[in-house]
Amino acid sequence: MTETVALAHNDPYALGHGHGLAVGHGGGGPASKRIIVGYGFWIFLLSDIVMFSALFATYAVLVERTAGGPSGRELFDLRGAAAETAFLLLSSFACGLASIAAAARSARWYYIAMAATCVLGLGFLALEISEFARFVSDGDGPTRSAFLSAFFTLVGCHGLHVSAGILWLLTMVAQVFAKGFRADIMRRLLCFALFWHALDIIWVGLFTVVYLMGVYV
Amino acid sequence: MSDAQAHDPSIEEFDTAPGDEHLDGSGVAQGVIGYLVGLVLAALLTVVSFLLPAANLVWPPSIPVALIVLAIAQMGVHLVFFIHITTGPDNTNNVMALAFGVLIVFLVIGGSLWIMSNMNHNMAPMSGTMQMGP
Numbered sequence: 553m554t555e556t557v558a559l560a561h562n563d564p565y566a567l568g569h570g571h572g573l574a575v576g577h578g579g580g581g582p583a584s585k586r587i588i589v590g591y592g593f594w595i596f597l598l599s600d601i602v603m604f605s606a607l608f609a610t611y612a613v614l615v616e617r618t619a620g621g622p623s624g625r626e627l628f629d630l631r632g633a634a635a636e637t638a639f640l641l642l643s644s645f646a647c648g649l650a651s652i653a654a655a656a657r658s659a660r661w662y663y664i665a666m667a668a669t670c671v672l673g674l675g676f677l678a679l680e681i682s683e684f685a686r687f688v689s690d691g692d693g694p695t696r697s698a699f700l701s702a703f704f705t706l707v708g709c710h711g712l713h714v715s716a717g718i719l720w721l722l723t724m725v726a727q728v729f730a731k732g733f734r735a736d737i738m739r740r741l742l743c744f745a746l747f748w749h750a751l752d753i754i755w756v757g758l759f760t761v762v763y764l765m766g767v768y769v
Numbered sequence: 770m771s772d773a774q775a776h777d778p779s780i781e782e783f784d785t786a787p788g789d790e791h792l793d794g795s796g797v798a799q800g801v802i803g804y805l806v807g808l809v810l811a812a813l814l815t816v817v818s819f820l821l822p823a824a825n826l827v828w829p830p831s832i833p834v835a836l837i838v839l840a841i842a843q844m845g846v847h848l849v850f851f852i853h854i855t856t857g858p859d860n861t862n863n864v865m866a867l868a869f870g871v872l873i874v875f876l877v878i879g880g881s882l883w884i885m886s887n888m889n890h891n892m893a894p895m896s897g898t899m900q901m902g903p
Contacts, residue, residue, distance in 0.1 A: 638815075
C-alpha cells in the first residue's frame, strides 16, 4: 500500500497508464489513442482548410478578371448549385447516421447509411462534372480567363476531395465488412467522418462565395 | 482500468476526440436527434441564403454581408452538430487548433483582398485598357 502511494506521488498523472481514466486537463494521464488520432486528423483538416483559404483568396482576387469572357452571373446555374448543396448536406447527415450505427455496432444500419452517403456524394459529383463539362463545351474552360482558372481550381479541388472521400468511404465499408468494428477500424471511421463533414463546411463557403455572390453581388 | 471506470460517464464525457460519439447502444435516439437538429438548422440557413438575395427583402448593398454571416452561422452549426466541437475540458485542444486555423484563414483571405484592392486602387488608370507606353 505504501509502495502504491509513493508511486502515485512520483507519478501523479500516471503517465503512460492512461486509457479511460483521463478527466480533462491532462489529469489521469495521457488521452486514449482514439482521442490522439482524432486530434491529429483534426489538425490535418484545419491545414486542408487553410489551403482552401488560399484558393478562396485567389478566386476572390481574380473574380473580376474575365478577359472579355463570361462572368459568374452569366455562367452559374443556381438551381444546380442548390441541388449540389442538398446532396452534400444530406450526405453529411447520412455519414453522421453511419457514425451512430458504427458506435452502436449495428452493421446493417452502418451499411445502409454508408450506401446513402455514397449515393448522395456521387450525385453531387455527377452534377459538378456535368456543370464543368457544360462550361468546357461552351468554350468556357479553365483557359478562358483568370476568373475561370480560379473557378476550376477552387471548385475542382473540392470535387477532388469529394472523389477521394468516396474512395475512402468504399474502403471503410470494405474494412468493416472484412474486419468488423475493431478499435483501429473505429478510429479510421472517426477520421473519415471528420473528413466528410469538413468537406461540407468547405462547400458552405464555396456555394456562398462562388455561386450566390457570383450571381447576386 | 476496470470496466466500471471505463464506462463511468462522468469520466468519459470530459475526454473526447472531434467527431466522437458517446454511444453504448442506448443513446442512439439522442445521437440521431443531434444530427437531425443540425440538418434542419443547416437546411434552414441554406434556404435563407439562396432565397434572400432574390427576394428583394433587404437593402441590396447589405446582401454580401448577409450571405457571409449566414455562411459563417452554418459553418458553426456544422462544427457543433456534425463535428461535435464542444467547450468541454479535453476539447480545449480541438478548439485551440480550430481558433488558430480560423486566424490563418482570416489572415490569408482578408490580407489578400486588402492588399489586392489597394494595388488595384493605386493602379486604377491602368486597369481595363492594359496599354503600355506612349
